[in-house]
Amino acid sequence: MKISLNWLKDYVDLDGISAETIADKLTKTTCEIEGVEHKTLQEGIVAGEVIECKKHVSSDHLHVLKVKLSTGETRQIVCGAPNAREGIYVAVDTLLPSKELRGVKSDGMCCSLAELGLAGDDEGIWELENLEIPACEDWVFEIDNKSITNRPDLWGHYGLARELSVIFGRKLKGIDTGNTLKFDKLPRLDIKIESKNCLSYSSIMIDNVDGISSPFILQNRLYNCGHGSHGFLVDITNYVMLCFGNPVHAFDADKFNAVGGAKGKRDIKIRIGSAGRQFITLKDNIIEPDGDMLFVKSNDTPVALAGIMGGKDSGISKDTKSVIFEIASFDAINIRRTAMKLNLRTDASARYEKGIDPEVNFLAVAEVLRLVEKYAKRAVAVSSYTRVINYDKRDIEISLTKEYLDSFVGVKLSEDGILKTLCGLGFDSSIEKGKIGVKVPSFRSWNDIANKYDVIEEIVRFYGYENIKPLAPKVTLRRVERDIRQTGLESIKDCLVMKYGFTEVHTNIWYNTGICKSLNIEPVSYLKVINPFNKNDDKIRSDLLTSLLCLKQQGRIFEAARVWKTSNGKGENGEEEVRLSGVCESYIEAAEILRDLFDCKFKLRTADKDLLHPINNASVLINGQNVGCVGVIHPRIGKDLAGFEINLSMIDFKRKDEKAADISKFPKTILDFTFEWNGIYDELSGIFDGYDFYLKDIYENKFTLSFVLKSLVKTFTKSEIDAEHKKIIERAKRGGLSI
């Protein structure tokens, strides 16, 4: 949202304070200012009076003007604007080089507001009120809307002016709403609220509002705040919304009547409730009402989607002679729901969904009436200002102790400062015997201040967060132990990276269906994303290796991440498992790495995984439990690749007994044997159970094993060694080995 400094100055005296200071203070105290823009009139623009206006001899639409500038100089200017005529005051760009237009010399240009960057829409050249260019310099603050979502009162200039009045200790000007009572003698409008979602609805009908051009100040301020100009009546509605945050809508009264099937001009029936028939908005959106959507109706016919957008059939046009202004308040949640449902977000809905205080209606209508009175001299009210309400006044009172406040903030605050802040913000407050009592004003009581912490926030943000000194918390010293599963995983990662040269990757938790298909992988998924970003990628993964293979990277990679399994086939609990998966070039090395990391065993050809080679795959066993798999990646997916996947949730990370071994002082004897063996190596440990031996060499199916004979108490004698030798050979024979 954009906020104009000149506009703020209507409500609070900010003389002598720079725009930068204001932006900085607002950011520190109230809301985030994302930028400050300095608006000025370009150089060389001079006011002038058109003292002669002749048609251009060789053009249908061009005029040749004689303009007497305020400097006294008279210039001949060729102008194409339809509103160029004798007697008006214009803004002339005097710095343009003179040129010829269809054979006639033109010395400068009469400018439109848009050409000068002062307003949004071109309605011909700018007609000044007198021989003087009005002041155009302004500073515009860009507010981050997200920073005021919880502050409905800040969606207009007046609310920000109130904040500034407290920040700088200057008085906020009051708004006189006396003019709303002025028409009480006139007949009331027939307004009925038929839904709980309408909190208040007020209207006034005014005749003779045609033929008024929007005044410069409205156009210029609206433009600076990011709005176009759409004629006097619509500009009023936008202008007042930007004053107080309360959206204002204007209906063409005659059209309003006509669509409702009214018999006479004064037979207006305004109803607010659900609608039974189709509705077309100003912007041609066709809306099929559901029971939840709130409409403003003329009798039974919907004329506006309440709080969001008006209808095509009742909108303001250039020819509107009679207007009905709507100043209302609606239920924030209902408006939000409807706006979302229809994907129709407007300036009005953005404000209503924050929760507009119905009491603000009075401020808004007072401003509407003031503007009409000031600029539409012929206008005549034909109804009283009629307001119907459907809400209970909010009376929120909050109390807290000064002691709690000080301890919560960590600062001893002054009572004077507290009262100054709270009263300045419109809270009726007192401090007695260390107890702070606060009455929350209506404009802060809708979706805003509700408890003592809200009050503390108000006090502290004006005290200044930068004035709070850091203070170490007083806490009891206690031990903090890292979770062994986390540190265990850290060690695994370190080992893979430092010892084996793996690179850690992160992948998406849903399968990339396209890549899977191209690799001929059919992933299994127990959980789906209901609203995936890409329509086909809705399957949450149940394995990690697929994700790694889908990266199609060359080199050693691993990931430790979650997958989702199910116990009942429906994935209802979305059971998470932490997995470790890696890809490298060699099956043998993959197995070696796993042995190193987990001290595991393998069961060959038992890994039931489609990604792996039908023979060269294995289950990974720890204490007899299957914790994962390893294998050659199936050649249809990739060549010369091996992969593994371990379920870390099944790994016991408890620290093993870390005890030093007793080292013998006596020399050990090593006996080498070469056996012929056609089985797998692992089976040898069964055959030689109890012996300390290691593999020395393999040649074809001949395994050379070294057996270690050692003792803590003696050196083996010759005969003892011979006896052992015999025993080993016996074992080998029994196991079916030939020497």
Add this chain to the structure above:
Amino acid sequence: MMDKLQELKAEIEKIKKQMAELKSLPEGQRQVEGQRLNALKKNAEAELFKFLNKQKQDEINSKLLNDKLIDITIPSYNGKTRVEGGALHPITKMMRRVVQIAVSMGFHVEDGREIVTEYENFDSLNIAKEHPARDIQDTFYLSNGMLLKTQTSALQNIILKKYGDELRKHGIISAVFPGRCYRNEATDASHEFAFFQCEGVMVGENISISNLIYVMEELISGIFETQIKIRLRPGFFPFTEPSFELDMSCPFCGEAGCPSCKHSGWIEFSGCGMIHKNVLAMGGIDGERYSGFAFGFGLTRLAMMKYGIKDVRLLNSGNIEFLRSIR
């Protein structure tokens, strides 16, 4: 000229000769002179031994000089891919740094689930049913009625409950919980579906806003390994009250202004605030007796800042070349 070897041998002979003549000396003198000569002899013999040894060494070395020079500047290679060391993921490195500092300051480290319930992600955080944060556009909802957590705050409730006993025993809860979060939004150089955050809470008796400032200043200074200043601005989150936006002084330029801080000297770092009483209550904590603060910051953003990563999508690309470049 006599060579060194003969010189050393002659010296020893000379000493031996003098020793043989010792007998002729008177008793008292003989002993003193004997000791002196003995010492001289030992020295001379050691000298000779050293000389012979060196001669032997020189002989071996003169042969070794003909050996082939081994070029250790040749890098390892495997005939297939570029052989390089591995690397931890930048997020892992960043996370370890944060965790290390947090632990040193007495924070427990928790690691939460990625798929959470609506209660955990929204209700328990005081996020009303109609709050914009629940928009289906922003949240990935799952077929089992759960959702991908959109913020690490989703674990606050679990943590508060888990450490309730510690609060009663030691008067303090303090924990950080880093984790992966998901938002359903269009991706570009600075947005990804999946990103990492780190959340932290501290709850105790009389935990104040000034404590929050102190702890955050220490934590962030620790992460950036330099003294950082922080400043709070008003913010709004449903689960804290009051809520703050936390800016840190730019660690790269010391507030002088640089591209990292968009020449402002300050960097938006974190959202934080005093934990909302409703959130405390849902976590089983008496909000009248205890107070606390919570903070959350983007680990992904932090890693991008620290390592100068220009496109967030690289982090999930599995691009080895990129990942290895940060070592």
